[in-house]
Amino acid sequence: MLGKKDITIYDIARVLGLSPATVSRGLKDHPAINIKTRKRIMDTAREMGYRSNSFASNLRMQKTNTIGIIVHELKSQFISSVLAGIEKVTTEAGYDLIIGHSSETWRKEASNAHNLFHKRVDGLIASLAFDTRDMDHYDPFVQKNIPIVFFDRVEDFAYGTRVVIDNNKAGYEATAHLAAQGCRRIAHITANLARNVYADRLKGYQQALADFGLSYDAELVIVNDLSEAAAIRAARQIIAMPQPQRPDGVFATNDFFAAVFLQTLKEGDVRVPEDIAIVGFNNDAIARIIQPKLTTINYPGEEMGEQAARSLLEQLAGLSAARTTDTIIIRSELIIRDSSLHRKV
Amino acid sequence: MLGKKDITIYDIARVLGLSPATVSRGLKDHPAINIKTRKRIMDTAREMGYRSNSFASNLRMQKTNTIGIIVHELKSQFISSVLAGIEKVTTEAGYDLIIGHSSETWRKEASNAHNLFHKRVDGLIASLAFDTRDMDHYDPFVQKNIPIVFFDRVEDFAYGTRVVIDNNKAGYEATAHLAAQGCRRIAHITANLARNVYADRLKGYQQALADFGLSYDAELVIVNDLSEAAAIRAARQIIAMPQPQRPDGVFATNDFFAAVFLQTLKEGDVRVPEDIAIVGFNNDAIARIIQPKLTTINYPGEEMGEQAARSLLEQLAGLSAARTTDTIIIRSELIIRDSSLHRKV
DNA sequence: TTCGAAATTGTAACCGATTGCATAAATTTT
DNA sequence: AAAATTTATGCAATCGGTTACAATTTCGAA
Numbered sequence: 001m002l003g004k005k006d007i008t009i010y011d012i013a014r015v016l017g018l019s020p021a022t023v024s025r026g027l028k029d030h031p032a033i034n035i036k037t038r039k040r041i042m043d044t045a046r047e048m049g050y051r052s053n054s055f056a057s058n059l060r061m062q063k064t065n066t067i068g069i070i071v072h073e074l075k076s077q078f079i080s081s082v083l084a085g086i087e088k089v090t091t092e093a094g095y096d097l098i099i100g101h102s103s104e105t106w107r108k109e110a111s112n113a114h115n116l117f118h119k120r121v122d123g124l125i126a127s128l129a130f131d132t133r134d135m136d137h138y139d140p141f142v143q144k145n146i147p148i149v150f151f152d153r154v155e156d157f158a159y160g161t162r163v164v165i166d167n168n169k170a171g172y173e174a175t176a177h178l179a180a181q182g183c184r185r186i187a188h189i190t191a192n193l194a195r196n197v198y199a200d201r202l203k204g205y206q207q208a209l210a211d212f213g214l215s216y217d218a219e220l221v222i223v224n225d226l227s228e229a230a231a232i233r234a235a236r237q238i239i240a241m242p243q244p245q246r247p248d249g250v251f252a253t254n255d256f257f258a259a260v261f262l263q264t265l266k267e268g269d270v271r272v273p274e275d276i277a278i279v280g281f282n283n284d285a286i287a288r289i290i291q292p293k294l295t296t297i298n299y300p301g302e303e304m305g306e307q308a309a310r311s312l313l314e315q316l317a318g319l320s321a322a323r324t325t326d327t328i329i330i331r332s333e334l335i336i337r338d339s340s341l342h343r344k345v
Numbered sequence: 346m347l348g349k350k351d352i353t354i355y356d357i358a359r360v361l362g363l364s365p366a367t368v369s370r371g372l373k374d375h376p377a378i379n380i381k382t383r384k385r386i387m388d389t390a391r392e393m394g395y396r397s398n399s400f401a402s403n404l405r406m407q408k409t410n411t412i413g414i415i416v417h418e419l420k421s422q423f424i425s426s427v428l429a430g431i432e433k434v435t436t437e438a439g440y441d442l443i444i445g446h447s448s449e450t451w452r453k454e455a456s457n458a459h460n461l462f463h464k465r466v467d468g469l470i471a472s473l474a475f476d477t478r479d480m481d482h483y484d485p486f487v488q489k490n491i492p493i494v495f496f497d498r499v500e501d502f503a504y505g506t507r508v509v510i511d512n513n514k515a516g517y518e519a520t521a522h523l524a525a526q527g528c529r530r531i532a533h534i535t536a537n538l539a540r541n542v543y544a545d546r547l548k549g550y551q552q553a554l555a556d557f558g559l560s561y562d563a564e565l566v567i568v569n570d571l572s573e574a575a576a577i578r579a580a581r582q583i584i585a586m587p588q589p590q591r592p593d594g595v596f597a598t599n600d601f602f603a604a605v606f607l608q609t610l611k612e613g614d615v616r617v618p619e620d621i622a623i624v625g626f627n628n629d630a631i632a633r634i635i636q637p638k639l640t641t642i643n644y645p646g647e648e649m650g651e652q653a654a655r656s657l658l659e660q661l662a663g664l665s666a667a668r669t670t671d672t673i674i675i676r677s678e679l680i681i682r683d684s685s686l687h688r689k690v
Numbered sequence: 691t692t693c694g695a696a697a698t699t700g701t702a703a704c705c706g707a708t709t710g711c712a713t714a715a716a717t718t719t720t
Numbered sequence: 721a722a723a724a725t726t727t728a729t730g731c732a733a734t735c736g737g738t739t740a741c742a743a744t745t746t747c748g749a750a
Contacts, residue, residue, distance in 0.1 A: 008706055019730045024707055034728060051463050055409070056706035059400040059735045074432070075425040084419045087446060096443050096464060101432060118396050119441060228630070259634045266636070285573070289604045291611065291636055353736055364700045369737055379698060401736035404705045 007050040015044055027052070058120075066096045067312065068116035070109060070126040072153065074101045077284045078301045079127075082151065085305020086125060093313050095122070102129040110137035117141060123312045128153040130192050130225070147315035147323075151308045153195050161315070161325050163308045165332040167197050170297045171204025173334045174251045174279040177295070179212035181342035183249030183277055187220040189234055189261070190253045198223075201253055201281075220247055226257045235264035238276070248276055249342070255280040259290045262339065277342040283335055292338035304330050352395040360389055372397070403465075411441045412657065413461030415454060415471040417498065419446045422629045423646045424472075427496065430650025431470060438658050440467070447474040455482035462486060468657045473498040475537050475570070492660035492668075496653045498540050506660070506670050508653040510677040512542050515642045516549025518679045519596045519624045522640070524557035526622055526687035528594030532565040534579055534606070535598040543568075546598055546626075565592055571602045580609030583621070593621055594687070600625040604635045607684065622687040628680055637683035649675050 009023040016023070018037070026033045026041035033041075058064050067090055071079050083099070090097060098119060100112030109129045116124060117140045124141060126148060135157050141148055148160035178186050188205045190198045202221065209216050224230040238246060252258040258280030262272050272278055272292060280287055280296040287294035307328055315323055354368040361368070363382070371378045371386035378386075403409050412435055416424050428444070435442060443464060445457030454474045461469060462485045469486060471493060480502050486493055493505035523531050533550045535543045547566065554561050569575040583591060597603040603625030607617050617623055617637060625632055625641040632639035652673055660668055 006706095010706075020707075021709075021731075022729055024709085025729090027707095032728065037728080053404070053706050054464060055400040055404040056735085057708075059398070059404055059737095060706085060708050062735075064400075074429045075422060077420065077422070080420040080425055083444075084446070087419065087444070091445070096460075098441050099428075099432070099444055100436070101429070115441075119399060228633075256630065263634050263636065285601065286631055286634065288573075289608050289631065289635060291608065351736095355736075365737075366701080366739075367699055369739085370699090372737095377698065382698080398736050401705085402738075404707095404736085405738045407705075 007048045012044055064120050064122055066098055066121050068121035068124045069097055069099045070112045071101050072104050072127050072129045078282050081301030082305035085302035086309040089306050089309035104130040106132045113137040123316055124148045125308050127151050147312055149308045149312045151304055153197055161311050162327045163304055165330050167200035168204040170332050171201030172208045174297060175205045175208035177334055178249035178277055181277055181340055185247040186249040187247035188251050189222045191226050226254045228260050231257045231260035232264050235261045239268035239270055250276055251279045253281045255282045255284040255287045255296055258294055259286050273339050273342050277340040279340050295337045295340035296335055298333050298335050352393045357389055361385060409465050409467055411443055411466050413466035413469045414442055414444045415457045416446050417449050417472050417474045423627050426646030427650035430647035431654040434651050434654035449475040451477045458482040468661055469493045470653050472496050492657055494653045494657045496649055498542055506656050507672045508649055510675050512545035513549040515677050516546030517553045519642055520550045520553035522679055523594035523622055523624060526685055528622055530592040531594040532592035533596050534567045536571050571599045573605050576602045576605035577609050580606045584613035584615055595621055596624045598626045600627045600629040600632045600641055603639055604631045618684050618687050622685040624685050640682045640685035641680055643678050643680050
């Protein structure tokens, strides 16, 4: 049923009248091997169709050349970009990726962490789920000193490196921009405030309100799961509001949500940006397609992925400086488009 | 530096005064082991924090419990959905995924195939790149009888199983719908016709034209890379066309492209659907957000991923029927929204 | 009490690559 | 020419789990 047997270094050794040890060394540029011998080994290996057995190697070396990834969602443009960035860097370095996703649940995140630990990944790159409360599932990694890089959704945790943007600043800029456009009642639609990304954006939002002399109204902070249904619900809720209460600006923490929200407002005869100005978050492709085009925060996922991967590789290479890096902040910036250009009527 | 050493079956054996063989058997419900012994083994394994070493096991078993995936692009909602579907099925079955992506290039696809072969994945799930011409890089899998499931972008290849939708029928329905709406000059914007998905949709398009008594005009078939830039270019080109030549309906093979295209048309004061009706492909979230909402073909990525994974698992389990399955067709259907409701003015 | 089948457990040889240490061969030094 | 290095290669143990086969124990039946 199965094809012919695999070629091993023993086969090569037999053919060349050498020992397996020499073949093993020859295959990997060991300095003690005569250059002519090495060439002979390389050539016959190629001819015989040799492929090294990574299990034997892993077993012996106690190293897997594999990096585990835990993301909270696969079906997201942001996450896809991050993955692409990670893939780019790690593939070059000869590492494989094993990807697990938590579907935003703590339980699945923990189960993925366990699985990856079990598979003995050399390192881990992770972004937390919505409802992750404790970090116990990462303890095995801590104990074995397996490096972890968290990105985007992170947590104060005395282990590992964090790759993030300055969410506080981003939240501030988004809100300040709306205020500068003349908005007086700015709503903020966001998700679970236990997650740093949302908590920090809220802080920035509050700070900007204060700096622009606008009062903070807890009623204007809406927390939901950022789903399509939630966007439609939130929009209808706002359409139903009588004029003095209705916000004239909205800062949403996600472009997809903002797009659906905006669309629903329009269908309810609310004008954007005239009646309500909107700022999103992420700079997904959708922001450029929707009408009016969406002002948003550029959140460079691919670069974040690259940085996270690079940091992990440095730690795996044993660069001590990398080991103690706590946080890496990626540049983000406000991109102004039509959805927020508030010309008061 | 590193944490304490790992627990092995030898450690457990020593503690219990048993042989490693018994422990190995006890750990996996071997029938020859006394049930009380098994319980003792299980309990101490748990207490000691044992985790089995998959390399040792893989080495011995010549099996990796890993499935390789090659996709043409990661940053795509369709692909993300497929991956989510695959993940769902394979994780349940205890398989890991190693993901490689070709960025639509033949070269990287081949290099990924080589890498995954080298890593000895038990099976492969793949979608071809834009410019993949030959399938030589899959030969090693054929020779070793490692199962492959191709999805979406497939090719006539005397090995493996294909999971696809009926692109011909989908192309037909999209075009027929436009024709039924009264469109007389229907353009088709698509990608490399060497890929089955595009070639088949084109056939459906041609067939529908014929059935509706419309003549086929090669000028109206535009082939590009479906990028954002290409969409803008195509839209401007059409805006510039004088009236008799300008199409009154467009069937584009991708929602993202269709959305950008539609948007650009609107900016050029072309009305959609009044002047030009549009049908996309995939039913991405964007189709529901853009204004007017996009008529499209529902292409259930998650289900496709699940089916592909299930088929592969069946083949790995050795079900002979599965081995000979050639093609699995997933249901797809036209979803009619505003972008194509052509009310002639 | 004794014998044989069934039920358990142990022995030891794998799987294939790696590497410290020893050995042998080539080269240089005295 | 003998001794000291340097350079190349081989030996054999190791990584941890698996399994064919052997050995031992158990237990009902004769």
